[in-house]
Amino acid sequence: MGSKFHAFMFPWFGFGHMTAFLHLANKLAEKGHKITFLLPKKALKQLEPLNLFPNRIVFDTITVPSVEGLPAGAETTSDIPISLGSFLASAMDRTRNQVKERVSMSKPDLIFFDFAHWIPEIAREYGAKSVNFVTISAACVAISFSPGRSPDDLAVPPPGYPSSKVLLRGQETNSLSFLSYPFGDGTTFYERIMTGLTHCDVISIRTCQEMEGKFCDFIESQFQRKVLLTGPMLPDPDNSKPLDEQRSHWLRQFEPESVVYCALGSQIILEKDQFQELCLGMELTGLPFLVAVKPPKGASTIQEALPKGFEERVKGRGVVWGGWVQQPLILAHPSIGCFVSHCGFGSMWESLVNDCQIVFIPHLGEQIFNTRLMSEELEVSVEVKREETGWFSKESLSGAIRSVMDKDSELGNLVRRNHAKWKESIVSSGLMNGYVNNFIEALEKLV
Structure with missing residues (x-):
């Protein structure tokens, strides 16, 4: 057993990032290591319940400064639409002196970061090692970030890129245009991530x-950095909290594996016509369904945006919900038969470790790569086909769902078999524990 270390964690101010870092912190704390977790004050209440080792993981709140363009009081991505991310990145960058002060006082051995590309500089100054913890798929990093290339080169895979079906098609390169956008003061998203990857001491990936x-091998050769894998890094099932009674009661009235659950993550806000097409596609399946999405643009409630006559028509079998839901508990419910998701990396892993069929509607660049990995490399899911407009029709959504839910469907049986195999290998305790143990051992050697 190696010596105990003290690690700082400073994730991007998005809950998908902060919770992934906290799951990792819990694994490190379980082995006796000490963590100081830096986060915005507003995030404290949501993350505290997920801290399984409050004696070893200390939350240290950072004051997020006001930035012109950022709504007053905004501290995390859930306080803003995705289009204002650059202003939040500027605010994060302006916490640099607060972070530096904490590091100079505590002298940690390791500092984990993702979007704060200036962390390696601070780490070096105070004798700490910087660990870039990547919470997106390795496939996405491999094709999007490669030394000596620019975001304009993304239509063509980089030299040496592994032969793979994880590629973009035609118009989809537009979905990566955000890489060239400003993200914080004087830097683009692409430059920010590249700086972090080229200057850190170690790259670690949640895969x-x-x-x-x-x-992963390709990334290691491109960046000439050790790449350490944490494994899926999923939280242990939380048996202490049951699914809320209203949701549980509603699901119980349906046959096992018959309900379609659809969620598109906390950041996606649809246009009203996209939202209505999604609802109509669910209705068209003829199956019971639960949709959890935010109200679309221009609507303050879900109800006011629903298609005309929709509520009457789906009464008793369909629910569209605009608030937060206990996703892992819903996915684990015996009545759920299909999960329709945007394929963010967290949802991707959650879909793999449950039994339901998987249908993906990717929205942003990273989600497209995750979807290709799942649907074309691993063949465990189905991707909804898009129209020329870039969105999908109610018919293509309903068709994709029916193709995996129909018991006699060849495609449905293929993805079900492959999914069962992958699920079995991922949830075998040996695999997850093995990754965590090897990862921690490598960190102990590093310090």
């Missing part, structure tokens, strides 16, 4: 060799 080994 496993079995699924993405060839991409």
Whole structure:
């Protein structure tokens, strides 16, 4: 057993990032290591319940400064639409002196970061090692970030890129245009991530060799940095909290594996016509369904944006919900038969470790790569086909769902078999624990 270290964690101010870092912190704390977790004050209430080792993981709140363009009081991505991310990145960058002060006082051994590309400089100054913890798929990093290339080169895979079906098609390169956008003062999203990857001491990725080994090897060769894998890094099932009674009661009235659950993550706000097409597609399946999405643009409630006559028509079998839901508990419910998701990396892993069929509607660049990895490399899911407009029709959504839910469907049976195999290998305790143990051992050697 190696010596105990003290690690700082400073994730991007988005809950998908902060919770992934906290799951990792819990694994490190379980082995006796000490963590100081830097986060915005507003995030404290949501993250505190997820801290399983309050004696070893200390939350240290950072004051997020006001930035012109950022709404007053905004501290995390859930306080803003995705279009204002650059202003939040500026605010994060302006916490640099607060972070530096904490580091100079505590002298940690390691500092974990993702979007704060200036962390390696601070780490070096105070004798700490910087660990870039990547919470997106290795496939996405491999094709999007490569030394000596620019975001304009993304239509063509980089030299040496593993032969793979994880590629963009035609118009989809537009979905990566955000890489060239300003993200914070004087830097683009692409430059920010590249700086972090080229200057850190170690790259760590939340994935496993079995699924993405060839991409991880490629990243290691491109950046000449050790790439350490944490494995899927999923929280242990929380048996202490049951699913809320209203949701549980509603789900119980349906047959096992018959309900379609659809959620598109906390950041996606649809246009009203996209939202209505989604609802009509769910109705068209003829199956019971639960949709959890934010109200669309221009609407303050879900109800006012629903298609005409929709509520009457789906009464008793369909619910569209605009608030927060206990996603892992819903996915684990015996009545759920299909999960329709945007394929963010967290939802991707959650879909793999449950039994339901998987249908993806990717929205942003990273989600497209995750979807290709799942649907074309691993063949465990189905991707909804898009129209020329870039969105999908109610018919294509309903068709994709029916194609995996129909018991006699060849495609449905293929993805079900492959999914069962992957699920079995991922949830075997040996795999997850093995990754965590190897990862921590490598960190102990590093310090």
